[in-house]
Amino acid sequence: MPGQAIRLDPAIASQAAFRAVMDAMSHPGEVRTFATTVRAPAPLNPAAAAVACALMDFETPVWLDGPLAAAPEFVTWLRFETGAPVVAAADAATFAVIADPLAMPSFSAFALGSHDYPDRSVTLLVQVERFGEGEPMRLSGPGLARPRGFSATPLPADFIARLHVNRALFPRGVDIILASDDAVAALPRSVRVKRESD
Amino acid sequence: MSLPAYNFAYLDEQTKRMIRRAVLKAIAIPGYQVPFASREMPMPYGWGTGGVQVTAAVIGPDDVLKVIDQGADDTTNAVSIRKFFAKTAGVKTTTATREATIIQTRHRIPETPLHVGQVLVYQVPIPEPLRFLEPRETETRRMHALTEYGLMHVKLYEDIARHGHIATTYAYPVKVDGRYVMDPSPTPKFDNPKMDQCPALQLFGAGREKRIYAIPPYTSVVSLDFEDFPFERYRHPGTCALCGATDTFLDEIVTDDAGGRMFVCSDTDYCETRRAAHSPPPLAGEGQGGGSAAGAAQEASPSLPLPSKRGREEQDLKAAEHD
Amino acid sequence: MYVAVKGGEQAIDNAHALLAELRRGDPAVPELGLDQISGQLSLAVDRVMSEGSLYDRELAALAIKQARGDLIEAIFLVRAFRTTLARFGACEPLDTETMEISRRISATFKDLPGGQVLGPTFDYTHRLLDPALASGGEPPPAATATQADAATMPRVTDLLDADGLIEHSPLDTGAPVNDLTREPLLFPADRDLRLQNLARADEGFLLALGYSTQRGFGRTHPFVGEIRFGEVEVELFAEEVGFAVPLGSVAVTECQMINQFIGGENEPPRFTRGYGLAFGQSERKTMSMALVDRSLRARELGEEVAAPAQDEEFVLSHSDNVQATGFVEHLKLPHHVDFQAELGLVRSMREAFFARTELRTDPLEEAAE
Secondary structure, X not given: OOXXXXXXXXXXXXXXXXXXXXXXXXXXOOOEEOOOOOOOOOOOOHHHHHHHHHHOOOOOOEEEOHHHHOOHHHHHHHHHHHOOOEOOOHHHOOEEEEOOHXXXXXXXXXXXXXXXXXXXXXXXXXEOOEEOOOOOEEEEOOOOOOOEEEOEEOOOOOHHHHHHHHHHOOOOOOEEXXXXXXXXXXXXXXXXXXXXXX | OOOOOOEOOEOOHHHHHHHHHHHHHHXXXXXXXXXXXXXXXXXXXXXXXXXXXXXXXXXXXXXXXXXXXXXXXXXXXXXXXXHHHHHHOOOEEOOOOOOOOEEEEEOOOOOOOOOOOOEEEEEOOOOOOOOOOOOXXXXXXXXXXXXXXXXXXXXXXXXXXXXXXXXXXEOOOEEEOOOEEEXXXXXXXXXXXXXXXXXXXXXXXXXXXXXXXXXXXXXXXXXXXXXXXXXXXXXXXXXXXXOOOOOOOEEEEEOOOXXXXXXXXXXXXXXXXXXXXXXXXXXXXXXXXXXXXXHHHHOOOOOOOOHHHHHHHHHHHHHHHOO | OXXXXXXXXXXXXXXXXXHHHHHHOOOOOOOOOHHHHHHHOHHHHHHHHXXXXXXXXXXXXXXXXXXXXXXXXXXXXXXXXXXXXXXXXXXXXXXXXXXXEEEEEOOOOOOOOOOXXXXXXXXXXXXXXXXXXXXOOOOOOOOOOOHHHHOOOOOHHHHHHHOOOEOOOOOOOOOOOOOOOOOOOOOOOOHHHHHHHHHHOOHHHHHHHHHHHHOOOOOOOOEEEEEEEEEEEEEEEEOOOOEEEEEEEEEEEEEEEEEEEEOOOOOOOEEEEEEEEEEOOOHHHHHHHHHHHHHHOOOOOOOOOOOHHHOHHHHHHHOOHHHHHHHHHHHHOOOHHHHHHHHHHHHHHHHHHHHHHOOOOOHHHHHHO
């Protein structure tokens, strides 16, 4: 088994990863660091790998972006650790894992949910290098007592515009979990985003 | 026949993942009811299976759990659920609202303001606010999709036409972040204003009806009303006979068969904390209100302190809370 | 001075101890063994397995014992255990044609290939309480089957189907069958989910609904094509070996109703089907299930949905006795917060009423005085 590590009780480990994601989703743009012993083969970073292990299983079809799909060791690891079926059709996925954010497809390539069932939409797990760098944005909406700044890198140049479109679709839309090596932050579809300079 | 060994917090990992995914979607779509594959739990439907499943999916070994029913930590069902988690998750439990990281509740929101990082888990019997207006799921789902909430306003207005005011006293419908109309669970409408811009995360679990929904921290929660008939927070105009609180939701205790009544805080932790802080405690009444039950409720009991200020404070409370 | 009620924990423990004592009953009387329950209250065990959705006679017997004979409580115990079990996969569809028959009757044909096999049934017993049974004693031995009884027994519906007289059984498309214990029940629900729901449904609820269709609330003109009860092999397709391997057998009752024909100008008339299946010998349950299954096909068959038994949201949302008993019985839990809120409202409305009518006292109270 590739990427093995000494693991805490998996029930406790996945609870910790989930709780970090839940906190992040509840406070958009707030960066949650968390320790994990989960290690995936390249190119997926540890925090993203821990989130994958905590949330994915045989009931969640997963779409992988180019660099991940082209890493057989990683694909084997994901299948072994989560049992999640890897699908080629982006719009059939419950989760999409993106290792190269700059090349990520448009949100509309994924399941956005329906008006009746907006929850039947993708969650994007996007790997970033760092938080606190990159184009600054201003977030507001549920989870935020007052507007707050947020940035992460790398992200597509038109990322804020994409988030605008996503918000306009509400209650449909995608939800995004961003993961650096040791931290996560989230941008749920409910978040309102402005360019910091606006 | 083999006897089972249970996982941390009872639920198996696959079930927890399923619930966790539903919780995340619920947070991302505030007020929308996410269908989930509710499991059969070792306690009956209607006794908190939804709340228990949500708590089991969220709780970790470092959490401190508080469970209340009707605001009280010592009601039988609260005791039973608290024991369940102490046993299956080995977590620390508390009755102190401030100390708890997760509070599971039935029918009340604690009087002590909640803080960031806390999770309030509600047990929900009927999650669909439109259910008693339209029994069909296919119809209510369409109404939510189209933001077609006229029926709810018609119902509330019919109340006004018939009774002179809105006759819903608990499970009073709210609108979350300006989009979804949501059932706050059968909390008294006194508690509704506490949901608005609450720093804690609020999660709602309906086990039998298989729905999870959420209000993220700092989210707008508005009780439905009309310009000419604004939402009014109701509270019995009285004082707690144990701690003297004049701003809490009160339980009515029947003290004898001659119409004697007394009122005490429904939130036992809040009441006990106040009594501990203000010793000696105020003299407790012995149900001295004579006459009919209605009379006792309307009249100030002679044992209640600060009767003259009470009316005014109640007015202020209403004025401050209606937004 | 008033002291708030405390000690819920001790009260709960004491209540449980008392319950255990009452369950045991008089210690001078020998305790019931699971084998006795399984062997001598076998139809109770069948019902608990069916509605508990778990084929395990011993566990069902334990549940019945633990529940003091309250079958809904026993079903609940079994369900709560079942939900913790890991899923290994889904078995191949049961082939009831190859059933090892204990009983098989048809109301639509006097005789048919394989014959009518009465088997163990209350049907023609005279319902007279039997004093001999009260004092114990062994019954006389029953006749054993002869070779002829082991003849093949084609399903009556297949015989009709061969002549095109009844709609085909739905084709097995190989699509995964839904499971409402793993996914939330959503509407409209397909027939697989409806049948699963009905198989787990409360027997009494289905009985009443089925009965209502016979009395005109959504008539379906039913005939019992066949009821068969016996053992059927369960097979699981094993990926490793590439074929289905037998896991053992289960006792099931299957009821196929032949109903109201369809067809007309553009298609030849033929009968329609209603289907019922349950673990063990559960004829009342499977017959009721078949009636309700057929009624719930109203939408699919272009019939007007007017009666309760045709309304899938009504039927499927209220059929589960574990859900129903929980929610009905939860009214025992304290509701004093909500009641207090209502009490406040009623009092203030009364006050307004009396102010309006300028009556200071309740006229009813006055009359009583």
